Amino acid sequence: MSEKQQTSSIGGSERTRPRVVIVGAGxxxxxxxxxxxxxxxxxxxxxxxxxxxxxxxxxxxATAAVSPADVAVPVRSLxxxxxxxxxxxxxxxxxxxxxxxxxxxxxxxKYDYLVLATGSEYTYFxxxxxxxxxxxxxxxxxxxIMRERILLAFExxxxxxxxxxxxxxxxxxxxxxxxxxxxxxxxxxxLAKSTLVRDFRHIVPGETEIILLEAGPSLLSEFPQRLxxxxxxxxxxxxxxxxxxxxxxxxxDDGVVAGRGxxxxxxxxxxxxxxxxAGVVSDWLGAEADRAGRVKIGADLSVPGHPEIFVIGDAARxxxxxxxxxxxxxxxxxxxxxxxAKTIRQRAAGGLSSEPFSYRDEGMLxxxxxxxxxxxxxxxxxxxxxxxxxxxxxxxxxxxxxxxRMMVFLNWVWAYFTYGLGARLITGRQTTQRPDPPxxxxxx
Amino acid sequence: MSEKQQTSSIGGSERTRPRVVIVGAGxxxxxxxxxxxxxxxxxxxxxxxxxxxxxxxxxxxATAAVSPADVAVPVRSLxxxxxxxxxxxxxxxxxxxxxxxxxxxxxxxKYDYLVLATGSEYTYFxxxxxxxxxxxxxxxxxxxIMRERILLAFExxxxxxxxxxxxxxxxxxxxxxxxxxxxxxxxxxxLAKSTLVRDFRHIVPGETEIILLEAGPSLLSEFPQRLxxxxxxxxxxxxxxxxxxxxxxxxxDDGVVAGRGxxxxxxxxxxxxxxxxAGVVSDWLGAEADRAGRVKIGADLSVPGHPEIFVIGDAARxxxxxxxxxxxxxxxxxxxxxxxAKTIRQRAAGGLSSEPFSYRDEGMLxxxxxxxxxxxxxxxxxxxxxxxxxxxxxxxxxxxxxxxRMMVFLNWVWAYFTYGLGARLITGRQTTQRPDPPxxxxxx
Numbered sequence: 001m002s003e004k005q006q007t008s009s010i011g012g013s014e015r016t017r018p019r020v021v022i023v024g025a026g027x028x029x030x031x032x033x034x035x036x037x038x039x040x041x042x043x044x045x046x047x048x049x050x051x052x053x054x055x056x057x058x059x060x061x062a063t064a065a066v067s068p069a070d071v072a073v074p075v076r077s078l079x080x081x082x083x084x085x086x087x088x089x090x091x092x093x094x095x096x097x098x099x100x101x102x103x104x105x106x107x108x109x110k111y112d113y114l115v116l117a118t119g120s121e122y123t124y125f126x127x128x129x130x131x132x133x134x135x136x137x138x139x140x141x142x143x144x145i146m147r148e149r150i151l152l153a154f155e156x157x158x159x160x161x162x163x164x165x166x167x168x169x170x171x172x173x174x175x176x177x178x179x180x181x182x183x184x185x186x187x188x189x190x191l192a193k194s195t196l197v198r199d200f201r202h203i204v205p206g207e208t209e210i211i212l213l214e215a216g217p218s219l220l221s222e223f224p225q226r227l228x229x230x231x232x233x234x235x236x237x238x239x240x241x242x243x244x245x246x247x248x249x250x251x252x253d254d255g256v257v258a259g260r261g262x263x264x265x266x267x268x269x270x271x272x273x274x275x276x277x278a279g280v281v282s283d284w285l286g287a288e289a290d291r292a293g294r295v296k297i298g299a300d301l302s303v304p305g306h307p308e309i310f311v312i313g314d315a316a317r318x319x320x321x322x323x324x325x326x327x328x329x330x331x332x333x334x335x336x337x338x339x340x341a342k343t344i345r346q347r348a349a350g351g352l353s354s355e356p357f358s359y360r361d362e363g364m365l366x367x368x369x370x371x372x373x374x375x376x377x378x379x380x381x382x383x384x385x386x387x388x389x390x391x392x393x394x395x396x397x398x399x400x401x402x403x404x405r406m407m408v409f410l411n412w413v414w415a416y417f418t419y420g421l422g423a424r425l426i427t428g429r430q431t432t433q434r435p436d437p438p439x440x441x442x443x444x
Numbered sequence: 445m446s447e448k449q450q451t452s453s454i455g456g457s458e459r460t461r462p463r464v465v466i467v468g469a470g471x472x473x474x475x476x477x478x479x480x481x482x483x484x485x486x487x488x489x490x491x492x493x494x495x496x497x498x499x500x501x502x503x504x505x506a507t508a509a510v511s512p513a514d515v516a517v518p519v520r521s522l523x524x525x526x527x528x529x530x531x532x533x534x535x536x537x538x539x540x541x542x543x544x545x546x547x548x549x550x551x552x553x554k555y556d557y558l559v560l561a562t563g564s565e566y567t568y569f570x571x572x573x574x575x576x577x578x579x580x581x582x583x584x585x586x587x588x589i590m591r592e593r594i595l596l597a598f599e600x601x602x603x604x605x606x607x608x609x610x611x612x613x614x615x616x617x618x619x620x621x622x623x624x625x626x627x628x629x630x631x632x633x634x635l636a637k638s639t640l641v642r643d644f645r646h647i648v649p650g651e652t653e654i655i656l657l658e659a660g661p662s663l664l665s666e667f668p669q670r671l672x673x674x675x676x677x678x679x680x681x682x683x684x685x686x687x688x689x690x691x692x693x694x695x696x697d698d699g700v701v702a703g704r705g706x707x708x709x710x711x712x713x714x715x716x717x718x719x720x721x722a723g724v725v726s727d728w729l730g731a732e733a734d735r736a737g738r739v740k741i742g743a744d745l746s747v748p749g750h751p752e753i754f755v756i757g758d759a760a761r762x763x764x765x766x767x768x769x770x771x772x773x774x775x776x777x778x779x780x781x782x783x784x785a786k787t788i789r790q791r792a793a794g795g796l797s798s799e800p801f802s803y804r805d806e807g808m809l810x811x812x813x814x815x816x817x818x819x820x821x822x823x824x825x826x827x828x829x830x831x832x833x834x835x836x837x838x839x840x841x842x843x844x845x846x847x848x849r850m851m852v853f854l855n856w857v858w859a860y861f862t863y864g865l866g867a868r869l870i871t872g873r874q875t876t877q878r879p880d881p882p883x884x885x886x887x888x
Contacts, residue, residue, distance in 0.1 A: 050595065067513040070511075081642070106603050158532065199521060
């Protein structure tokens with residue numbers, strides 16, 4: 001495809017309007033695009049997926065509490081009414097910084113301003129073999145694969161005559177004690193001990209073993225000690241075995257090697273919620289990155305030497321002078337998107353640059369399951385029920401689109417009172433033949 | 445796995461209870477299992493999937509109107525409270541008729557009574573190559589693949605600079621003018637012309653071409669002429685091109701060869717709703733079958749010479765004396781399931797056989813889209829709005845499980861008033877790399 005499409009742009013006649021290309025439709029990219037609505041700019045959003053994903057609830061898809069459609073929304077539909085914004089499902093493969101062109105699998109997109117909001121991916125600390133023996137949780141496909149693996153483990157255990165193998169099938173190891181690991185551990189414990197418990201005849205789902213491994217000295221390391229202690233106790237009450245200071249040495253076909261003495265934990269299902277790193281953005285730009293691959297950006301979130309290129313969200317290392325880099329969480333990406341949109345509007349209007357970006361920290365939340373969460377807010381720390389209610393309200397509030405919000409709310413209310421079916425379907429395509437999804441398909 | 449599991453059966457002590465194995469958890473199998481609730485029998489349901497599928501609404505998953513969880517329910521959850529019924533996710537590969545054993549991928553299951561309710565699959569009239577160039581609609585995976593293909597066609601058209609290729613991407617050919625073909629054609633027309641119309645910038649979804657090919661002289665051949673005429677006009681009003689007496693000669697990479705002069709209809713997306721045939725049940729049993737592979741059964745639905753083996757639903761050819769065989773629709777399968785359960789109960793209690801099976805025909809329904817359907821009921825024929833309302837009520841009523849019913853209803857109400865998002869997500873695993881799902885994975 002040529003650049004024809006690019007120049008036959010929106011509106012037809014106004015070809016002199018500055019062009020903004022936004023790569024990535026996560027929290028950062030969407031927030032930037034929203035900020036450019038009805039501006040005198042032609043905006044193109046490019047994402048590999050056709051949907052924005054509400055990642056904080058992705059673990060609920062993986063644990064069969066909600067459906068994919070409850071946590072995702074087609075990007076197109078969010079900008080229906082905005083004639084200056086177009087959405088493309090395409091995969092960016094490089095940036096020609098000098099020529100100001102984004103190169104994708106199907107075309108070339110010229111830009112005057114570029115916003116890179118490409119997020120992060122899981123890293124296996126150089127052990128790419130581990131990827132084949134575990135499942136992670138970044139995309140909807142990941143979540144559906146994880147759900148399939150979890151539910152199939154129970155189905156197989158139900159048919160398994162060998163005692164040791166049955167126990168292996170009912171043992172789940174979760175690696176990484178951050179918010180995702182904690183949420184997954186809590187949700188699987190509930191799935192096994194409440195929802196599935198009456199469904200089987202041969203096995204007792206309540207005997208499921210869930211082991212959460214964390215290399216560091218505490219869970220949820222970004223939270224204060226009191227809250228992490230609460231989270232650990234809450235998980236243990238749900239029957240999760242929490243093992244701190246237990247770095248993983250190896251992930252194999254039959255289980256995980258971890259901890260002192262390099263013991264093998266035999267387990268059929270290993271969920272990876274370990275470290276993340278930024279993708280290949282720094283390679284595209286030839287820009288300086290930190291060890292986690294995050295591009296080092298200036299006070300206005302642009303790449304040094306390129307005031308027309310902004311990197312935001314998990315892909316960026318944004319460190320206010322003398323402070324630690326901002327964490328890779330949704331509120332940071334969103335506020336950066338708002339800031340960048342405002343900056344681009346100002347510059348396109350001929351104005352000079354504004355104040356440097358500053359992050360307003362509203363606090364952090366993590367949930368452990370039914371009726372338990374921790375909230376570290378600016379003005380108060382909450383635990384237990386009240387934190388959980390707060391968590392639910394905040395997440396429903398931020399869910400994109402009213403329909404989604406309403407449906408998730410009804411699903412939750414229903415599931416809460418019934419410990420109900422949720423979305424407990426196995427829809428894997430290669431279920432029977434290939435229990436292990438090929439690792440390459442997970443990278444797509 | 446050995447037969448250990450089989451003998452360590454439910455209840456532990458009551459090993460002398462007759463064993464019933466039901467293969468298939470569709471309408472027929474479920475209805476038989478329900479009829480055996482709390483009977484003095486040990487019942488095992490075996491299905492390749494973990495869920496029962498409400499197939500009449502599967503086309504709505506394929507056309508992004510509802511989510512998979514709205515039309516499917518885990519089989520296990522339906523029999524939670526029934527201690528004499530167990531559910532296994534397993535694939536049956538043969539039956540040892542003399543030894544009275546069902547052979548599966550993971551084990552052997554002895555039976556005293558066997559109910560085969562394995563349904564039907566699509567047949568490509570010996571042209572298995574066609575399967576690779578089209579998508580069909582039997583399982584949830586099929587529906588998700590179909591949805592992915594339909595939505596991706598629009599996404600690709602949006603990025604396509606070549607005019608002819610863009611038109612090919614926006615041309616959809618549906619093969620088969622039965623209920624599934626008609627429903628798909630209507631639903632895609634609405635998706636393109638109402639839902640997607642504001643989402644794109646480069647293409648005009650309203651220019652989508654939908655071509656429905658039927659080899660016979662009318663659509664919905666099981667309905668009376670007045671209703672099929674109505675259905676055709678309703679489709680045409682929605683912009684669908686209906687071509688009757690147009691048998692397909694070939695399905696190729698670039699489109700479909702059909703009709704007089706063997707013209708090539710260039711189209712990127714070909715949906716197969718052609719003929720179906722029963723699976724391999726007759727091979728398992730060494731029993732006589734008709735040309736469509738359906739096992740010929742007696743008046744009590746058992747296989748001649750094997751009063752302990754019943755075949756029901758689409759897998760059976762059930763022809764009352766002097767009449768045409770019953771059609772492959774849900775009500776037939778359900779009524780047969782009820783009958784078989786009653787017969788097994790009676791025989792297990794030492795009674796002799798009952799009256800022959802007789803089908804009570806309540807009529808047929810087919811929908812063409814928003815506000816249009818046809819209903820051929822015993823006492824009245826309906827078309828248009830009123831038929832559509834009736835269709836909606838009936839389908840919601842029969843949807844399994846209250847939650848599902850409520851959610852689908854809310855989804856529909858919401859979608860009706862907003863032409864809303866529905867479930868318009870592309871969640872294919874191999875999206876970018878492999879636009880054509882491998883045909884072997886669809887067979888699993």
